Amino acid sequence: MYIREIQKKNPNSTKVFISHRLIESVRTPRGPRQRVVINLGQLDLPKEKWKELANRIEDLVRGYENSTVPLSAGIETLARHYTKQILRKQRNEKKECGILENEQDFRSVDINAASSSDGKTIGPEHAGLEAMKALGFFDLFRQLGFTDNESNLATLQIVGRLVHPGSERELQRYAKEQSALDELLGCDFSSYVGHNMLYRNSDLLFKHKETIERFLRTHSREIFSLGETIILYDLTNSISKSLMI
Numbered sequence: 083m084y085i086r087e088i089q090k091k092n093p094n095s096t097k098v099f100i101s102h103r104l105i106e107s108v109r110t111p112r113g114p115r116q117r118v119v120i121n122l123g124q125l126d127l128p129k130e131k132w133k134e135l136a137n138r139i140e141d142l143v144r145g146y147e148n149s150t151v152p153l154s155a156g157i158e159t160l161a162r163h164y165t166k167q168i169l170r171k172q173r174n175e176k177k178e179c180g181i182l183e184n185e186q187d188f189r190s191v192d193i194n195a196a197s198s199s200d201g202k203t204i205g206p207e208h209a210g211l212e213a214m215k216a217l218g219f220f221d222l223f224r225q226l227g228f229t230d231n232e233s234n235l236a237t238l239q240i241v242g243r244l245v246h247p248g249s250e251r252e253l254q255r256y257a258k259e260q261s262a263l264d265e266l267l268g269c270d271f272s273s274y275v276g277h278n279m280l281y282r283n284s285d286l287l288f289k290h291k292e293t294i295e296r297f298l299r300t301h302s303r304e305i306f307s308l309g310e311t312i313i314l315y316d317l318t319n320s321i322s323k324s325l326m327i
Contacts, residue, residue: 083119083140085132100124104136104164120168131157139164147197162200163272170270202262203245210241211266218301226290234269235283250277250284 083106090099102125108117127135138153138161149158214220214237223233238257242248246256257263257271264271287294302308 083136085122085125085136102132104139104168106140120164120171122164127156127160135160139168143168166272167270170265202260202265204262204266206245207241207261207263207266210244211237211263214240216305217298222294222297226293228286230269231274232283232286234264234267234271235275235280236287237267238263238271238275239280239283239287250280253277253280 083104086103086105088101088103090101091097092099102122104119104122105116106119107114109115125132134153135157138149138157141149142161142165153161219237219240220233223236228236238253241263242253242256242261246253246260248256254275254277257275261271
């Protein structure tokens with residue numbers, strides 16, 4: 083694998099747009115060809131480090147967790163980030179080709195060389211996500227005009243508060259390092275979730291607070307066959323005690 087720089091010009095201006103792609107050579111009946119593995123976006127990395135990054139990504143895709151050469155923390159982080167995207171793309175392509183999950187696919191594995199990394203939780207997140215689907219949250223988000231990113235962030239904030247209560251900074255860490263909620267949603271929180279973005283999305287949810295509450299009240303009654311109930315609280319003793327103090 084190697085990295086190629088792509089330059090595109092806007093015909094209406096002199097500005098040049100630069101992006102990078104990870105390329106691999108493949109054998110075809112017509113001879114060797116180059117194939118785009120994944121678009122890397124605009125890579126902020128010195129050119130002399132490109133081959134080092136490409137080699138590390140190739141090792142990770144093949145299952146070699148430990149690098150045979152010393153790597154900087156930045157190279158290792160980028161390599162793991164892009165490897166996750168490549169593996170997700172491969173899984174999606176496999177599903178599109180109609181390969182069923184229950185089909186037999188035997189492989190030989192060296193169990194002495196097997197290791198695990200980036201372990202994340204998925205059980206509580208799955209339960210929270212299914213509850214949101216049952217309550218109709220995602221239909222509501224579409225009606226309110228939420229973008230896909232806003233809908234995913236709102237899901238993170240709702241499920242995150244349920245499973246892992248904490249500050250926005252802690253929620254950001256949870257989303258990137260601990261939770262597999264983004265896998266269930268088909269996105270990648272590590273690429274765009276920041277605490278400032280979470281603050282802005284909280285403001286968006288608060289803006290539609292009354293609409294969301296009315297929607298949930300109606301759907302909860304329908305799902306659980308609830309009737310209208312009025313609850314009266316007698317606060318006389320509490321008030322008296324507070325006045326005496």
